[in-house]
Amino acid sequence: MLVEIRPAARLRGKNAVDLTAALAPVFGALTTETDDAGPVTDLSRLRVVADWVQYRNNFRTPVELRPVVGGGPPELALDLRGISGTGADAVTSGAAAALRAHHSGGAGSRHLTLEEWGPTRDSAIWAFNSLYWQHLQLWEEATGQGYESALPGGQSDARHLEPVRATIGKLFAIWDSLADRRALPEELYVVELGVGNGNQAGTWLDTFVEMDRAHGREYYRRLHYLMCDYSPHVLELARATVCDHTEHVSSFVLDAQRPLTSLAFLRFKVFFVYISNVYDNLPTDEIATIGQREHLVEARAYLPDTDATAIAAGLGIEPETLGALVQKLLRLGPPLLAEAYPQHFADVPAAVQFWRECWQALKLQERYVPLHGLDTYEIAPGISGELLRPLLATGGDVRMHVSNGAATSFAETLPLLHPYGRLQCHDIVVTDPHQYRSGFRGPGKYDGSVVNWVNGPLLAHIGARKGFDVSFAPFRRNGSNIITMTADVRD
Ligand SMILES: C[S@@+](CC[C@H](N)C(=O)[O-])C[C@H]1O[C@@H](n2cnc3c(N)ncnc32)[C@H](O)[C@@H]1O
Structure with a gap:
């Protein structure tokens, strides 16, 4: 198993992360033999990569598994900040669930995915980004804070x-x-x-x-x-x-x-x-060399199951129809969305609230796709x-x-x-x-x-x-x- 700990500056000093405590539940999950799908991955080929995600709001979950298209060994990605702030049991079960889902080929299938896999630069997160600047004032009025x-x-x-x-x-x-x-x-x-x-x-x-x-x-x-x-x-x-x-x-x-x-x-x-x-x-896209081979990071935006259910319940709709409403939000913006769907949104602030909830919950799944030569990729x-x-x-x-x-x-x-x-x-x-x-x-x-x-x-x-x-x-x-x-x- 290859383990890469990236945030070197966090490993020493006053606010050093307790690496042993943070990683123990993950390795606990990796090394536990279970009856159903485990040990789910060939540990000799697994790569574990730990980051410290300094952004309080981000697109990652504390533990996630990133497949490599074409069958290469997957990457177990950890956010040390996220797992340090979560109970050990939750981390263990999160890691076990990620590995099991990968093993059964159904990674993340319970999430509400908002798009197909593609280069990150084409992801819906950029439509959200643009929506923010197109309707900045509405957002700032809702939060009471300037950008x-x-x-x-x-x-x-x-x-x-x-x-x-x-x-x-x-x-x-x-x-x-x-x-x-x-x-x-x-x-x-x-x-x-x-x-x-x-x-x-x-x-x-x-x-x-x-x-x-x-x-x-x-x-x-x-x-x-x-x-x-x-x-x-x-x-x-x-x-x-x-x-x-x-x-x-x-x-x-x-x-x-x-x-x-x-x-x-x-x-x-x-x-x-x-x-x-x-x-x-x-x-932007990201490129990764894994084992001396270049890969493009592909992403897929999704709303986690629990968030999707809560947001849909707030609007009185079925979670399955939420994805279409998000696409409408991105295309129309909050004022027109409120006008087009008065049955869901009483007024524009209600549509802005929906927008903020979706943004707050929005996550990115990632996978690696091998590139056949850097010259096949255009920056x-x-x-x-x-x-x-x-x-x-x-x-x-x-x-x-x-x-x-x-x-x-x-x-x-x-x-x-x-x-x-x-x-x-x-x-x-x-x-x-x-x-x-x-x-x-x-x-x-x-x-x-x-x-x-x-x-x-x-x-x-x-x-x-x-x-x-x-x-x-x-x-x-x-x-x-x-x-x-x-x-x-x-x-
Ligand atoms: C974080 S603000 C920075 C504003 C200002 N320069 C500052 O430093 O405070 C980013 C600005 O870039 C604009 N912006 C983002 N993407 C853009 C694009 N593709 N083309 C033109 N403007 C863009 C946004 O509308 C926004 O006004």
């Missing part, structure tokens, strides 16, 4: 003034030097992707005005700040936040993964692209999976995010940059592939949205191929996980 309170540090790092001032100072220096050579275009473009409530844009523009006044070269007069988001609703909120700058701000409804659809007219013209806490919110349009090879070949098995959405967005945004332009991103970013071996990097649930760490080395490779230097620096705030990623045209 920023869920971000690391309780607010967006975009609002810290010192880095904003540094960024604008650098822009001024570039513009001064271009202006001195009569090479500065009349229009000065800045693009922000994924603007949220517009607080970052507001801070940035206010600071710009103040610094421009002191600098004295009237750059504000020439500034165009383009706020972009795929949620018209979010853009409306952001527009209200920056109402003091209306003449200098335009807003675009666009998918951050396809900026050129609306912004192609800005090719080579943008001096600064800013992206904060967005890449971690874009769809982003025109970017082959081969680019992952150097990251995967760093010694031993590893499972990592592909950050497909971030990679697509990044690759499609770079062509917008002026030769002296810069792309800057604040986010939770893995900067060394080894970090995938020592910590859980998502997915987690923030309020109604999905979060995954971003595969920084992969983005750096993509940037390098397109002629950009990509660098990473910790964000200057104590205790922050946030990384500043910067892409500049290579000299």
Whole structure:
């Protein structure tokens, strides 16, 4: 049996996890001979992988079994945090049930599955994610909490003034030097992707005005700040936040993964692209090497049996019809759902309540599908999976995010940059592939949205191929996980 304990930092120190106590019930279940289906698995081939899932809300159960399609040995996945907080008996029976279900070929059949197996980037969790941003206000009204309170540090790092001032100072220096050579275009473009409530844009523009006044070269007069988001609703909120700058701000409804659809007219013209806490919110797959062979992680969203039964009972419907109602929710959104099904929802808040209950209960089953060569896998349009090879070949098995959405967005945004332009991103970013071996990097649930760490080395490779230097620096705030990623045209 192969046992992999990933959260190395949790194994020592004041808050160390009691590994023996946590794992004993699991090994108890594994080694017990039972009359029915056990010992259910060939222990000589079983892999046990333990993570510490730091997100209080996430898509995992404390013990789950992940099959390998094609008959490879399965993986027993443990969330050490989850099993430490659960009674030993419950863990033992959970592990035994997972193994038994696998053995009988009926893994998870009692759950209400919401979709077919597929790459995680195509999962319904992303439809939930998008629903959240399309109807942010309804969610925030129901919880009484703004989305920023869920971000690391309780607010967006975009609002810290010192880095904003540094960024604008650098822009001024570039513009001064271009202006001195009569090479500065009349229009000065800045693009922000994924603007949220517009607080970052507001801070940035206010600071710009103040610094421009002191600098004295009237750059504000020439500034165009383009706020972009795929949620018209979010853009409306952001527009209200920056109402003091209306003449200098335009807003675009666009998918951050396809900026050129609306912004192609800005090719080579943008001096600064800013992206904060967005890449971690874009769809991603995960790839795992198991026994030196690459596998794609496939996922399937489901509602656990007990939750599905409770939610259905609350609506007075049969659990079997719940799946169709969830699909309707994802397609229509809460206001139209309430209108279309008044027999189930008295008003819009009732539909929002249904949405929140489903999101709270939502889990992902996972399985591994062998890949027949990395070149058969596409990271982003025109970017082959081969680019992952150097990251995967760093010694031993590893499972990592592909950050497909971030990679697509990044690759499609770079062509917008002026030769002296810069792309800057604040986010939770893995900067060394080894970090995938020592910590859980998502997915987690923030309020109604999905979060995954971003595969920084992969983005750096993509940037390098397109002629950009990509660098990473910790964000200057104590205790922050946030990384500043910067892409500049290579000299
Ligand atoms: C966590 S918020 C971050 C907002 C802001 N940048 C900040 O740091 O506070 C993520 C933002 O990205 C937007 N977003 C998510 N996926 C997107 C996509 N595919 N295209 C465009 N915007 C997207 C959401 O609507 C939301 O405004």
